Amino acid sequence: MQIYDLLKQDHEEVKALLTELVNLAEDDDYHSVLIDQIASALIPHSRAEESVFYNTIRAVDSDTGEVMHGYKEHIEAEGILRTLQALDKTDMSWKATAVKLKEALDHHVVEEESKIFAQGHRIFTAEEAESIGEAFVELKGKIVLQGGLANTFELVKNLMPPRLINKLSNFSASGRSGSAGV
Numbered sequence: 553m554q555i556y557d558l559l560k561q562d563h564e565e566v567k568a569l570l571t572e573l574v575n576l577a578e579d580d581d582y583h584s585v586l587i588d589q590i591a592s593a594l595i596p597h598s599r600a601e602e603s604v605f606y607n608t609i610r611a612v613d614s615d616t617g618e619v620m621h622g623y624k625e626h627i628e629a630e631g632i633l634r635t636l637q638a639l640d641k642t643d644m645s646w647k648a649t650a651v652k653l654k655e656a657l658d659h660h661v662v663e664e665e666s667k668i669f670a671q672g673h674r675i676f677t678a679e680e681a682e683s684i685g686e687a688f689v690e691l692k693g694k695i696v697l698q699g700g701l702a703n704t705f706e707l708v709k710n711l712m713p714p715r716l717i718n719k720l721s722n723f724s725a726s727g728r729s730g731s732a733g734v
């Protein structure tokens with residue numbers, strides 16, 4: 553399957569979970585289950601999307617504006633998600649933050665599926681889009697198995713210039729701190 557269809561499938565899944573969440577009553581305990589499901593779907597999707605799709609675009613096209621805007625929106629959405637998780641853990645009012653997350657992601661998905669997908673279609677052949685799709689499935693599976701993020705390096709490494717990403721990955725995998733391995 554081409555990368556676009558795979559990403560779209562994930563978007564539909566997360567959007568459906570968010571719609572279910574915002575339609576719950578504030579005192580419905582099922583919101584905790586949905587927030588966990590949203591985090592489990594969204595984080596691996598975003599990391600794999602950045603690594604495989606965004607970074608491939610950045611590596612081959614000098615026009616990086618849309619992709620960098622996409623990264624920024626990932627960071628913003630995940631900030632709202634972390635707040636939502638914290639509100640849930642402390643039994644505080646969660647509904648307004650869930651609505652905020654839904655609005656942020658609805659906006660991001662519309663832009664991604666129009667602007668970034670269009671850029672992908674300009675750059676990649678159908679065959680290449682299939683290969684990127686395969687890489688996305690493989691990487692997302694690994695991220696799911698490791699439980700989302702191995703450490704905080706995973707969150708920032710995709711924002712680095714392509715020449716530094718491998719160095720950061722090696723550093724991250726080594727589990728060392730300080731300057732060793734960088």
Ligand SMILES: [Fe+2]
Pocket residue numbers: 559563597601664
């Ligand atoms: Fe996406």
Ligand SMILES: [Fe+2]
Pocket residue numbers: 598601622626660664
């Ligand atoms: Fe995205």
